[in-house]
Amino acid sequence: MISQILGKVLLKSIPEFQNKIFSRSYNVPRRALMYVPGDDPKKINKSFTLDVDCIALDCEDGVAINRKVDARSTIRLFLEKPKPQKTTNYDLGVRINALDTEYWQEDLKSCLTAENLPDTVLVPKIETPETIKMFSEEINKLIKQDKKINLIIYIESAKAFINLTEICKTAQDLSKQGKFTPVSLVFGSDDFCANIGATRTEDSTEILYARQKLVLTAKAFNLQAIDMVYIKYKDLESLKLQCEQGMRMGYTGKQVIHPSQVPVVQQAFLPNENQINWAKGLLDSFRTHQKEGKGAFTYKGSMIDMPTMKQAENIVKLAKLKT
Ligand SMILES: CC(C)(COP(=O)(O)OP(=O)(O)OC[C@H]1O[C@@H](n2cnc3c(N)ncnc32)[C@H](O)[C@@H]1OP(=O)(O)O)[C@@H](O)C(=O)NCCC(=O)NCCSC(=O)C[C@](C)(O)C(=O)O
Ligand SMILES: [Mg+2]
Numbered sequence: 001m002i003s004q005i006l007g008k009v010l011l012k013s014i015p016e017f018q019n020k021i022f023s024r025s026y027n028v029p030r031r032a033l034m035y036v037p038g039d040d041p042k043k044i045n046k047s048f049t050l051d052v053d054c055i056a057l058d059c060e061d062g063v064a065i066n067r068k069v070d071a072r073s074t075i076r077l078f079l080e081k082p083k084p085q086k087t088t089n090y091d092l093g094v095r096i097n098a099l100d101t102e103y104w105q106e107d108l109k110s111c112l113t114a115e116n117l118p119d120t121v122l123v124p125k126i127e128t129p130e131t132i133k134m135f136s137e138e139i140n141k142l143i144k145q146d147k148k149i150n151l152i153i154y155i156e157s158a159k160a161f162i163n164l165t166e167i168c169k170t171a172q173d174l175s176k177q178g179k180f181t182p183v184s185l186v187f188g189s190d191d192f193c194a195n196i197g198a199t200r201t202e203d204s205t206e207i208l209y210a211r212q213k214l215v216l217t218a219k220a221f222n223l224q225a226i227d228m229v230y231i232k233y234k235d236l237e238s239l240k241l242q243c244e245q246g247m248r249m250g251y252t253g254k255q256v257i258h259p260s261q262v263p264v265v266q267q268a269f270l271p272n273e274n275q276i277n278w279a280k281g282l283l284d285s286f287r288t289h290q291k292e293g294k295g296a297f298t299y300k301g302s303m304i305d306m307p308t309m310k311q312a313e314n315i316v317k318l319a320k321l322k323t
Contacts, residue, residue: 020185028091029182029321030054030224031253031269032262037062038071048084049191052262054091059107060124068103072110079114100129105138112142120150124188127160129170136174143179151180156188161210170223184216186255187211189228213248227251233258243268271315279312
């Protein structure tokens with residue numbers, strides 16, 4: 001009897017779980033986050049023709065030092081025009097230069113005072129909570145409209161990993177009253193390797209701890225986790241394997257540098273038919289067993305309880321992006 005009552009209570013709380021797991025940030029898919037050098041109008045125009053979840057017009061490392069001003073002004077010209085419409089919705093962002101450079105304030109001012117705000121600002125090389133405070137103060141001064149933009153935080157150094165929890169907590173706290181909403185953490189693996197002096201290998205074991213720590217922390221703060229760049233952009237087979245590895249670890253998307261990588265990544269970050277059928281079957285079975293007051297049960301030979309149910313919910317939610 002008691003177990004039946006408990007079962008009903010748990011069943012009622014399923015939507016609550018859904019809300020917790022799929023916060024607003026999860027509703028905007030960021031499977032592929034594609035960099036487009038901000039000083040190259042041809043590539044920017046090309047990006048608007050691609051079916052890509054997320055475009056990052058770059059002022060940072062994809063742009064030569066002597067082209068920083070060109071990148072800023074080219075991006076500004078694009079933001080003066082309405083956001084180009086595509087058949088599917090997409091996120092248009094600007095990656096500014098890091099906050100320890102002479103460029104970042106002008107980058108931010110230039111894109112946030114344009115006729116149309118970008119959806120997202122991507123901030124590289126965040127290392128401390130103080131950097132988030134600096135960003136927050138600046139953005140609150142610049143955005144006059146009653147609007148918030150998304151913030152994507154880059155974690156790319158040993159110091160950043162040591163401070164990761166405090167960085168996320170500060171971003172979350174300051175966003176409550178501020179003009180931004182933190183939505184994702186990005187693993188900047190190339191800068192990270194340079195920072196710690198790691199030598200790259202094909203299976204990336206040398207950065208496994210950091211790669212896992214980023215997912216773990218992102219999920220603790222209900223943020224998306226965006227995996228490392230695969231720089232051998234002509235090798236699509238290895239890219240696919242690295243995507244699948246990242247997805248199994250809990251990453252929700254991956255950074256991309258070339259158009260040919262986009263479909264591979266976006267496909268890889270969707271569940272396949274077998275996974276969807278498994279998840280739907282499990283959720284049906286879960287509901288039936290809850291009504292009967294059984295918290296744990298067997299499905300396709302495995303013990304299922306609430307955590308596995310939540311994983312199945314993740315899969316079904318992602319599958320809805322398949323159109
Ligand atoms: C590798 C490159 C030079 C080869 O560029 P290409 O023009 O030689 O290549 P292609 O194969 O000839 O290009 C085919 C077509 O695609 C276009 N195209 C090609 N790439 C892009 C692009 N990104 N966006 C939009 N369009 C693109 C290109 O313009 C051409 O268009 P067309 O057929 O109409 O003539 C080029 O792909 C590129 O510039 N990619 C972006 C590089 C970049 O932004 N790097 C920095 C990001 S990674 C990073 O920062 C690290 C991180 C996170 O911080 C950390 O781990 O620490
Ligand atoms: Mg970087």
